[in-house]
Amino acid sequence: MGAKMKEVGIGIVGFGTVGAGVAEGLLTGMALISRRCGVNVALRGIADLDITTDRGVQVPQELLSTDALALTTRDDIDIVVELIGGTGIAYTVVKTALESGKSVVTANKKLLAEKGAELFALAREKRVDLYFGASVGGGIPIIRSLRDGLVANDIRAAYGILNGTCNYILTRMAREGADFDAVLADAQRLGYAEANPSLDIDGFDTAHKICILASLAYGVSVPLADVKVEGIRGLDLVDVKYADELGYVIKLLAVCKRHEGQLEVRVNPTLVPKKHMLASVSDVFNAVLVDGSMTDDTLYYGRGAGRAATASAVISDIVSVARHVASGVPREAEPLPVLEESALTLLPAEACTSRYYVRLMVKDACGMVGQFATILGDHGVSIFAASQHEPTEEQRTAGYVPVVILTQPARAGDLNAALTEIHARGIVQAMPRSLCIF
Amino acid sequence: MGAKMKEVGIGIVGFGTVGAGVAEGLLTGMALISRRCGVNVALRGIADLDITTDRGVQVPQELLSTDALALTTRDDIDIVVELIGGTGIAYTVVKTALESGKSVVTANKKLLAEKGAELFALAREKRVDLYFGASVGGGIPIIRSLRDGLVANDIRAAYGILNGTCNYILTRMAREGADFDAVLADAQRLGYAEANPSLDIDGFDTAHKICILASLAYGVSVPLADVKVEGIRGLDLVDVKYADELGYVIKLLAVCKRHEGQLEVRVNPTLVPKKHMLASVSDVFNAVLVDGSMTDDTLYYGRGAGRAATASAVISDIVSVARHVASGVPREAEPLPVLEESALTLLPAEACTSRYYVRLMVKDACGMVGQFATILGDHGVSIFAASQHEPTEEQRTAGYVPVVILTQPARAGDLNAALTEIHARGIVQAMPRSLCIF
Numbered sequence: 024m025g026a027k028m029k030e031v032g033i034g035i036v037g038f039g040t041v042g043a044g045v046a047e048g049l050l051t052g053m054a055l056i057s058r059r060c061g062v063n064v065a066l067r068g069i070a071d072l073d074i075t076t077d078r079g080v081q082v083p084q085e086l087l088s089t090d091a092l093a094l095t096t097r098d099d100i101d102i103v104v105e106l107i108g109g110t111g112i113a114y115t116v117v118k119t120a121l122e123s124g125k126s127v128v129t130a131n132k133k134l135l136a137e138k139g140a141e142l143f144a145l146a147r148e149k150r151v152d153l154y155f156g157a158s159v160g161g162g163i164p165i166i167r168s169l170r171d172g173l174v175a176n177d178i179r180a181a182y183g184i185l186n187g188t189c190n191y192i193l194t195r196m197a198r199e200g201a202d203f204d205a206v207l208a209d210a211q212r213l214g215y216a217e218a219n220p221s222l223d224i225d226g227f228d229t230a231h232k233i234c235i236l237a238s239l240a241y242g243v244s245v246p247l248a249d250v251k252v253e254g255i256r257g258l259d260l261v262d263v264k265y266a267d268e269l270g271y272v273i274k275l276l277a278v279c280k281r282h283e284g285q286l287e288v289r290v291n292p293t294l295v296p297k298k299h300m301l302a303s304v305s306d307v308f309n310a311v312l313v314d315g316s317m318t319d320d321t322l323y324y325g326r327g328a329g330r331a332a333t334a335s336a337v338i339s340d341i342v343s344v345a346r347h348v349a350s351g352v353p354r355e356a357e358p359l360p361v362l363e364e365s366a367l368t369l370l371p372a373e374a375c376t377s378r379y380y381v382r383l384m385v386k387d388a389c390g391m392v393g394q395f396a397t398i399l400g401d402h403g404v405s406i407f408a409a410s411q412h413e414p415t416e417e418q419r420t421a422g423y424v425p426v427v428i429l430t431q432p433a434r435a436g437d438l439n440a441a442l443t444e445i446h447a448r449g450i451v452q453a454m455p456r457s458l459c460i461f
Numbered sequence: 462m463g464a465k466m467k468e469v470g471i472g473i474v475g476f477g478t479v480g481a482g483v484a485e486g487l488l489t490g491m492a493l494i495s496r497r498c499g500v501n502v503a504l505r506g507i508a509d510l511d512i513t514t515d516r517g518v519q520v521p522q523e524l525l526s527t528d529a530l531a532l533t534t535r536d537d538i539d540i541v542v543e544l545i546g547g548t549g550i551a552y553t554v555v556k557t558a559l560e561s562g563k564s565v566v567t568a569n570k571k572l573l574a575e576k577g578a579e580l581f582a583l584a585r586e587k588r589v590d591l592y593f594g595a596s597v598g599g600g601i602p603i604i605r606s607l608r609d610g611l612v613a614n615d616i617r618a619a620y621g622i623l624n625g626t627c628n629y630i631l632t633r634m635a636r637e638g639a640d641f642d643a644v645l646a647d648a649q650r651l652g653y654a655e656a657n658p659s660l661d662i663d664g665f666d667t668a669h670k671i672c673i674l675a676s677l678a679y680g681v682s683v684p685l686a687d688v689k690v691e692g693i694r695g696l697d698l699v700d701v702k703y704a705d706e707l708g709y710v711i712k713l714l715a716v717c718k719r720h721e722g723q724l725e726v727r728v729n730p731t732l733v734p735k736k737h738m739l740a741s742v743s744d745v746f747n748a749v750l751v752d753g754s755m756t757d758d759t760l761y762y763g764r765g766a767g768r769a770a771t772a773s774a775v776i777s778d779i780v781s782v783a784r785h786v787a788s789g790v791p792r793e794a795e796p797l798p799v800l801e802e803s804a805l806t807l808l809p810a811e812a813c814t815s816r817y818y819v820r821l822m823v824k825d826a827c828g829m830v831g832q833f834a835t836i837l838g839d840h841g842v843s844i845f846a847a848s849q850h851e852p853t854e855e856q857r858t859a860g861y862v863p864v865v866i867l868t869q870p871a872r873a874g875d876l877n878a879a880l881t882e883i884h885a886r887g888i889v890q891a892m893p894r895s896l897c898i899f
Binding site: 044048052055056058059060156161162163164167168170171172173174175176177242298299300302303304315316317318319320321322323324325326331332334335336338339342343350 | 482486490493494496497498594599600601602605606608609610611612613614615680736737738740741742743748753754755756757758759760761762763764769770772773774776777780781788
């Protein structure tokens with residue numbers, strides 16, 4: 024049996040952190056992988072502009088080259104592994120590979136978000152695979168689980184903690200009672216956050232990922248621009264503390280949820296009950312909770328980033344694609360992400376319904392609480408619980424007291440209208456802070 | 462493309478709870494499944510001795526028959542789905558199907574445990590699939606994740622909460638402070654535990670499942686008889702309470718772990734730190750934590766049993782196998798569970814190392830604590846923490862005080878030798894209770 028195994032040729036384009044991890048995993052793990060899978064995968068080339076920097080992995084010198092497109096189109100390369108990132112040369116490489124009839128494995132979220140429709144159509148036309156298991160959740164096989172393990176389920180909803188940087192910051196704020204700015208600065212020193220942290224802390228990385236999960240779950244292409252995204256920048260420590268007192272932790276949660284004919288996709292800092300599994304997801308870890316029509320809740324947890332974890336997902340994709348190549352399966356028998364011509368449209372942000380945590384700095388005068396409660400009620404927002412906190416010296420001097428309320432499920436639009444009116448009437452010191460409750 | 466899809470014929474043998482769930486899922490979800498997967502699956506027959514009981518699913522009458530073997534060998538059946546259970550007729554059906562060149566999907570743990578080696582060899586010889594994704598973890602795609610998602614990883618260890626009945630009992634004991642016997646009786650009334658609960662509460666169901674996971678992770682066949690299995694029968698509530706005070710919850714944990722040339726496989730009630738994800742797995746839910754060489758920890762959580770969740774896993778297998786059938790892939794290119802001729806042998810139970818919780822009823826006399834601590838030390842067991850609890854009136858009268866110690870990592874054999882000596886010397890009222898710490 025071993026003698027009959029076809030060798031499948033792999034070319035890696037992009038020899039950075041993940042590229043080096045994939046090369047190492049392929050070179051050291053090949054015997055295990057071929058025993059497990061009955062397929063022989065041969066790493067035949069690695070292209071990068073910089074092939075002199077030490078990547079911490081022993082690679083035969085003859086595998087290295089600087090010409091990405093030459094590697095991409097070589098006859099002995101069956102699968103092109105794109106790990107450059109971005110939408111410049113990465114786009115050219117992926118497109119060229121697909122046009123040459125080669126399958127592609129990539130971890131490039133941005134490329135999928137911006138050029139996915141075109142590239143998947145091209146892959147379908149050419150009957151080759153375009154796999155992207157490492158684009159969401161790093162080493163967690165969430166994409167594979169949605170594609171295969173949950174294939175019989177109508178996905179009612181998926182909830183994700185998808186950005187390790189944000190989760191690290193939130194974990195330290197909760198654990199140490201430290202301010203956002205201080206923890207962010209520390210995370211940057213430690214290399215957990217970029218010098219320009221916007222992509223992470225403003226929620227866009229999380230949004231990219233939930234769009235990919237939504238496209239898999241619902242067979243629709245969700246344009247990032249249409250998704251309501253709120254990150255964790257400047258999250259006030261006082262809200263972390265009040266949440267803790269109420270039995271919650273704050274997580275940056277991505278949601279995609281099916282309604283009647285409409286799809287809710289959003290990213291918000293969200294209060295999660297401490298007893299819930301998602302509340303136990305700490306530090307840089309990621310998790311995705313999937314509510315399937317047959318399984319109910321299943322949850323997937325692990326490292327969402329890092330060289331080895333991401334390389335694990337890339338190699339898993341390589342092996343699956345290599346099996347197809349080795350067996351000559353016509354590609355149309357394999358799943359591609361956007362197959363449904365779905366009639367789902369995006370639910371407008373103001374129509375999204377959630378329970379809410381609201382913190383109001385209420386004027387310390389008789390009848391104020393009654394006034395804002397009445398306004399909430401007039402907008403259809405019911406109060407589930409309320410507590411008035413002892414004001415700080417500064418607040419007392421300014422004449423305001425902090426009040427926290429938890430609402431019953433309410434439409435975002437109704438809540439915002441109510442809070443705007445409460446603010447306009449001068450009942451509160453500033454626009455109240457509201458956060459979703461899971 | 463749709464017109465070219467080959468229809469793959471499915472026969473279900475065993476029309477009980479799960480069989481009805483699979484039939485329902487196939488009949489109602491077929492459009493979704495074929496859109497997602499590019500394969501048409503046709504349910505062509507269901508065999509059961511009892512085809513008159515209402516199973517809560519609308520099935521065309523002409524699909525039903527009472528002759529399992531006739532259905533199994535029919536020419537228009539490509540995949541036989543065995544949901545009878547046990548090793549009698551189920552074995553005959555599976556063997557006959559494989560011999561007839563048909564692929565098989567089963568959820569039958571017992572059959573795999575007792576006849577797995579023979580049946581997998583037969584499947585390999587006949588180049589057909591034998592899938593068993595529903596045998597561990599119900600709707601959680603853990604088997605698929607080990608096979609595919611983590612294929613690049615050397616599995617360092619896997620830890621599972623694999624039996625819903627046990628976890629339900631343990632959750633209620635911890636939550637309500639209720640006795641084992643009372644909760645078990647209640648679980649039986651509610652249908653969460655069998656009239657004869659031994660398979661669940663004595664740990665054998667959990668052991669079956671960890672053997673299957675070990676065979677997938679390490680490519681070795683682990684005989685159930687060689688596995689040290691300790692269930693939760695008669696677990697003392699006082700240990701649940703002391704564990705709680707110390708910051709732990711008790712879970713029935715299955716472990717498989719690779720050591721140098723040896724494999725540790727065991728099932729024990731285990732103290733899990735409350736902050737750990739596994740501690741949040743409550744009620745009938747299951748979870749598996751996998752420590753991979755590239756991913757580090759990943760965790761998979763969901764309903765480990767029940768009609769719809771189990772049917773979800775069975776249908777996922779059916780779809781994967783149907784893709785192979787439709788595309789005519791020779792089966793040897795697909796993974797089978799026991800592929801490695803591994804040199805791993807089972808680590809003897811006494812050589813397993815763990816931290817331990819030990820509760821001793823120590824004679825209330827001067828110097829007793831010093832004596833048992835010395836004996837532990839003589840056997841190489843170091844004390845990490847110790848606390849003496851206030852005795853109950855009964856204990857005070859009898860002249861004993863409860864002492865709880867937590868040890869540093871120790872060999873099971875050393876701990877047991879020490880406890881046996883402590884008991885023999887008359888320092889304690891009865892043989893001390895020891896429990897592993899995760």
